[in-house]
Amino acid sequence: MKEIVIISGKGGTGKSSITGSLAVLAGRAVITDCDVDAADLHLLLNPTLIDRHDFISGHEAVIDQSTCISCGKCVELCRFDAIESSNGIFAVKPIGCEGCGVCVAFCPVEAISFPQSHCGEWYHSETATGSMFHARLKAGAENSGKLVSTVRSEAKKWAKQVDAHWIISDGPPGIGCPVISSITGTDLAVIVTEPTLSGKHDLERVLKLVKHFQIPAKVIINKRDLCESISDEIADLAESHGAEIIGRIPYSPVFNQAQNAGKPVVLFAPESRESVLIREIWEKIERLA
Ligand code: SF4
Numbered sequence: 001m002k003e004i005v006i007i008s009g010k011g012g013t014g015k016s017s018i019t020g021s022l023a024v025l026a027g028r029a030v031i032t033d034c035d036v037d038a039a040d041l042h043l044l045l046n047p048t049l050i051d052r053h054d055f056i057s058g059h060e061a062v063i064d065q066s067t068c069i070s071c072g073k074c075v076e077l078c079r080f081d082a083i084e085s086s087n088g089i090f091a092v093k094p095i096g097c098e099g100c101g102v103c104v105a106f107c108p109v110e111a112i113s114f115p116q117s118h119c120g121e122w123y124h125s126e127t128a129t130g131s132m133f134h135a136r137l138k139a140g141a142e143n144s145g146k147l148v149s150t151v152r153s154e155a156k157k158w159a160k161q162v163d164a165h166w167i168i169s170d171g172p173p174g175i176g177c178p179v180i181s182s183i184t185g186t187d188l189a190v191i192v193t194e195p196t197l198s199g200k201h202d203l204e205r206v207l208k209l210v211k212h213f214q215i216p217a218k219v220i221i222n223k224r225d226l227c228e229s230i231s232d233e234i235a236d237l238a239e240s241h242g243a244e245i246i247g248r249i250p251y252s253p254v255f256n257q258a259q260n261a262g263k264p265v266v267l268f269a270p271e272s273r274e275s276v277l278i279r280e281i282w283e284k285i286e287r288l289a
Pocket residue numbers: 063067068069070071072073074075090106107108109110111112
C-alpha cells in the first residue's frame with residue numbers, strides 16, 4: 001500500500017480538483033481530506049457518512065461563577081487575554097483560551113475547572129470511489145496537526161483492513177503544522193502549483209519542506225498558460241530541488257464546471273483534454289510510487 005499526498009504551497013491552485021480525479025483513477029483507494037481547516041473534497045466526492053467521532057484535544061478553562069470572588073488575578077495572569085470581566089463577572093472568551101492552565105493553577109479559590117476541549121469531529125464515509133476519512137476542526141480550535149494525524153492513522157487502519165492499494169490524501173495548503181502532519185511518512189508528495197510569482201515563491205517553500213522531511217516530491221503546474229515564462233521558471237526551480245514536473249495542465253473552465261456539478265473532472269468530462277492529462281499524470285504516479 002502506498003500513501004500519496006497532494007499538497008500546494010498556497011490555496012487556490014486546483015489541488016482538491018486534481019486530488020478528486022486522482023482518487024477516482026486510483027481505483028482501490030482510501031481517500032483522506034487532511035485540509036481539516038477548510039475541507040472541500042467532500043464537495044466533489046459526495047461521501048455518505050458511516051460514522052462520526054469527537055475530536056478531543058487539549059483543555060480549556062471554565063470559571064465557576066458561584067465560587068469566583070472577582071479578584072481579577074486570572075485576567076492579570078492570562079497572557080492570551082482570554083478572560084474578560086464585566087460588572088464583576090469573570091468569564092473565559094469562547095475561542096480565546098489556549099489551554100495553558102496558568103489561571104487554573106493560580107486562582108486563589110479554585111474557581112476554574114479545566115475540562116478537555118472538544119475541538120472538532122472526524123468522519124468515516126463511503127464514496128463511489130472508496131472509503132473516505134475527513135474531519136472538521138471547530139472554528140478557532142487549535143491542534144489541526146493532531147487532527148490530521150488522527151485522520152491519517154484511521155485511514156491507514158482501514159486501508160490495511162480492506163487491503164487497499166492506495167491512500168490518496170488531499171493535504172492542506174501552506175507549510176504549517178497540518179502540512180507537516182500530512183506529509184510525514186508518506187511515499188510521495190505531489191505538489192500542485194500555478195505560474196504566478198506568489199505560486200513560485202510558495203512552491204519553493206514547500207519544496208524545502210518536503211526535502212527537509214525527505215519525502216520524494218513531484219510537481220504539477222496547473223493553469224500553466226497563465227504565464228509561460230513563470231511556468232518555465234517553476235520547472236527550473238523544481239528541477240533544482242530534484243522534483244520532476246509530472247504534468248502541465250492549461251487553464252480550463254472545465255474545472256469550475258466540474259466543481260459546480262459536484263464531480264471530479266475525470267468523471268464530469270472523461271474525454272476532455274484535461275482528463276487525458278490527469279490520466280497521464282496518474283500513470284506516472286503509479287509507476288513512481
Ligand atoms: S482568579 Fe479565580 S477568583 Fe479571581 S477572578 Fe479569576 S476565577 Fe475569579
